[in-house]
Amino acid sequence: MRVIATAGHVDHGKSTLIRELTGMEPDRWAEERRRGLTIDLGFAWTRLPGGEVAFVDVPGHERFTTNMLAGVGPVPAVVFVVAADEGWMPQSDEHLAALDGLGVRHGLLVVTRSDLADPGPALAQARERLARTSLREARAVAVSGRTRAGLDEVRAELDALVRALPDPDPGADVRLWVDRSFTVRGAGTVVTGTLGAGALEVGDELVLSGTGGRVAVRGLQALGESARRVVGVARVAVNLRGVERERVGRGDALLTPDAWPMTRVLDVRLVGAAEPPRNAVLHVGSAAVSAHVRPLGTDTARLVLTRPLPLRAGDRGLLRDPGRRRIVDGVVVLDARPPALDRRGAARQRGLDLAGDAARAHLAARGLVLARELRVLGFGEVGTPVGRWRADPARWAELVRRVPEEVQRWRREHPLASGAPVEAMAHRMGIAAEVAVPLLAQAGLAVVDGQVPGAAALPDPVDRAVAAVEADLARAPFAAPDAARLAELGLGAREIGAAVRVGRLLRLADGVVLGPDAPGRAARVLAELPAPFTASQAKQALGTTRRVAVPLLELLDSLGLTRRVCDTGRVVLP
8 A cells, every 4th residue: 555645725626636536535524524625634545556545635724734744744655736726825835845844755746627727837836846845856737626637647647656656664663653543432442544664463562652551453444444464554543452542642653662762852954944943843743742942053953842752863854833833944853862962062062963974973972872772763783883782983992992901900909809800890981791891802801700810910018928928838838827827917818819819829728828839749748658548647747737637638639639548548649
């Protein structure tokens, strides 16, 4: 299915044209029919050789411009109508400004009432206006709704138009802007909208933007027929479970869960020559939200909305001046999650940043961003891949340069620590722990058991104390210093642990240390004893105490230097 909007001045024959093309009445309300104009959005559809086409018949009267914007916002193409007997009119300008601001490039110019006046002057006038807009390539045809002359040509041009429209992505995230909501007896809440891309299926779970709550798709209709699955582009009616009619309305959106950022602050590019007022109305999709406008650069601005909307980079919208009742600018979303402007000159610098690549500017402002978040924000592949993250190249280079300094600083502050923990390094660098590991690796620093190993040297006071112990052990290799001697030297558990890690001491048990060569020396002494020997004999041969002998013999057993051969005896293994 393809979806096309109509546009043009009030009473120029838009609804009549749709009625002739489809055989359906697009004006829904009795008030519309009584007054002869489209107040709200009308819908009708037909089949062309190229496929089914649904029309969104939008209001033409100036008072109903907001409803018109709700209609043209979500659709990719337009039939622009100008009456031959009246020519170009003020509302024609308003509608064309909206279409140009939204960047609508696919369209057909239809000059109606060709039986009442020569269509040539109106056609020339319309072509001149369209030539300065995104619809400059639109083809044109004249038609009479009364005589039906030119209707076949309209159908042929429409068929060519819809065939030229780009194919939407059926796997895209769903964002269905709601343009109507009502209750159907026996079914409950029903909403309608234009599905621009992606697919909806009965049973799907979606997020309602207005409440943030989850809703389920209970049923679907497209072109008046029930369906299990609908692929965009399509006009759809969605029967929802999980929300009351009063909680959903025009301007809300049904969203793929966790796929769209809800934002009240966004940076945009202005598409138009007018300077927007400080207070405007932003129209996106079917939503109309008041916005405060803060200029950033010559063609960029920050919008602060009164309520959040689901927006991504690349989305298009319109700024309307509510006081003067006119469209002042089209906007293109550049960043739906921009950095705060909390420093003097930050707004001007932000404008300069946005003059380049907005995605790279976003990454540069944040340094490191999850790749999934970049996708949700509508940005492409940017930055240096780091696992699940993407890094700004300049920021990453700065981190690589800085991390060895931070490791050395940690070692100076914690001289007795076994190493610098990855988590501590991540905290110091202001990054996630999972990013710290590849960062340390790129800086040439190994990670062992979750930390960067400590330095091989001991702090000077500890080095002197350990040297004193080494001197004691040189005189009596198996006479481990007692607690008083260790305390005298200032060797507590942390200091001893550091000496053990650098290979200066061997810890047999808490408070029991020998030299690192003690096992080999002990095995050579014990090899001179008659086998098997007892622990008491070993103690005497080594010239030590039971406090040392028992854990030393257990260590020799674990190293394979000795082996128990009975309850009380051991032998030295060759």
